[in-house]
Amino acid sequence: NSKVIQTPRYLVKGQGQKAKMRCIPEKGHPVVFWYQQNKNNEFKFLINFQNQEVLQQIDMTEKRFSAECPSNSPCSLEIQSSEAGDSALYLCASSKTGGHQDTQYFGPGTRLLVL
């Protein structure tokens, strides 16, 4: 079973507000991924890190989303100005190597509701 910890489990924000969520990867997993799962079960990759370095991120992430994985602190994903369309389950996953064949272990997610 996964030991990825995500907080908070639920987050309610008004439009234009900041929304911040955190992730503690499994011990010994230097690679962290963030995905967005919408109500239609469509997944969108947002960003991934190896240690503190960004490996890949999508355009959406570059504009209103910011993320970091500081040393000795939880990783975080922050939406600077929330929009209704950001309402979704945000999943954090971690893996040992980040290779395409490596298993990604998922946390329970942070469910964001933007009113």
Next chain:
Amino acid sequence: AQSVTQPDARVTVSEGASLQLRCKYSYSATPYLFWYVQYPRQGLQLLLKYYSGDPVVQGVNSFEAEFSKSNSSFHLQKASVHWSDSAVYFCALTWNSNNRIFFGDGTQLVVKP
């Protein structure tokens, strides 16, 4: 372009019955294929994965999946389902030079007592 298709949005079976959840993929070579399960209010849990070798791969909780290159399929099976198997099941893939997971839209499994 790569894609994963799960043609059945919802499958209902009786407890004790056998199960097959369908998955078709599109990719020019053989991808890495996964099945994940998502229980209510939980994250995704890996059931099994496949890249090469025996096309029938065993997973947790007596699930197995069969890879077919000719059909571009990776169907999930279980001989006898339990009510606790009720969940959403996602077929997914990755491939060489990419570590993002591409997910299908999921199949909601309902097991009737």
